[in-house]
Amino acid sequence: MKHDLARPPKAKPGDHIAVLSPSFAAPGAFPEIHEQGLRRLTELTGLVPIEYPTTRQLGATPQARAADLNAAFADPRIRAILAVVGGDDQITVIPHLDAEAARADPKPFLGTSDNTNLHNWLWSHGIASFYGGSSQVHLGPGPAVDDIHASSLRAALLTGETLEITDPGESEDIGLDWADPRALHHFGDREPTEPWSWHGPRRTITGTTWGGCLEVTEQILAAGRFPFPADALDGNVLLLETSEELLPAHNVGRIVRTLGERGLLAAVDAVLVARPPVSDFTHQPSPTERADLRAQQRDTVVETVTRYNPQAVICVGVPFGHTRPQWILPHGGPVTVDGTERRITADYR
Incomplete structure (x- = not known):
């Protein structure tokens, strides 16, 4: 449909x-x-x-x-x-x-x-x-x-x-407290990004996007506010990102599994997964621990998506959602995910 x-x-x-x-x-x-x-x-x-x-x-x-x-x-x-x-x-x-x-x-x-x-x-x-x-x-x-x-x-x-979505080379999970006067003039602690992780077949997909914050998507499905059959997403590009709530990887996997059981993962042709936040004002893991937390979430999402759709092109680490610098992406507009050249472009018309 x-x-x-x-x-x-x-x-x-x-x-x-x-x-x-x-x-x-x-x-x-x-x-x-x-x-x-x-x-x-x-x-x-x-x-x-x-x-x-x-x-x-x-x-x-x-x-x-x-x-x-x-x-x-x-x-x-x-x-x-x-x-x-x-x-x-x-x-x-x-x-x-x-x-x-x-x-x-x-x-x-x-x-x-x-x-x-x-x-x-x-x-x-x-x-x-x-x-x-x-x-x-x-x-x-x-x-x-x-x-x-x-x-x-x-x-x-x-x-x-139309813009190519690129890696800015640095990222922060959270800026300074907005009550701190320095927040007007200083970024938060930024660190180098890891290369994006590509999975699935080497093919090029151009599809309409749907998705967003994973925790909110779970609420939308629970409230019955995706009132369409799964084939409404046929050929689409799914956007997945997690919030500052810092869900453990196994919780993320359960929500993604729900999307699979709903038939949504099998419908889409590509999945873009954002670089997730893994620290906040009170929880400050070491650089090694942060990298491990991101890797755990990556592996869980990739394994779950692939289980339901082994033909999906998956790219993990894209800077959208709860990260800064942030790309704004079309929602309901075309994005091309090139699994061969390892490039992403977005049409903002």
């Missing part, structure tokens, strides 16, 4: 972009990071950020957050929507959204982590989006916006070009 998706038109400099908090209203707790992020957003794109009542409102109800999303979808002056950050309870916002408003005027939506709920909701209603982007994580903190994030941000919002 082919699942057709509308690809929203691009914004242009001078247009308005809604900056919303569909999950955690981090700007209410850390306004300096937020405001620096908005300035950088305008500098990079020429877009004019527009905040809504719950953008800085800590503890806003799901209904109030949904009302802001519905207003942004319905307002013809808004030409794109950016989520400030993820969170934990966006699943409770989804029932209050207005699909007709979103379908009547599709516009690019960018977000990561808990926003997997919104990406799946948009996908279910025939609208493509972009997985990644977070003003509170990737625009506001640090001395500048990372180059790969800036280029994919502009491609998603403005230019619609």
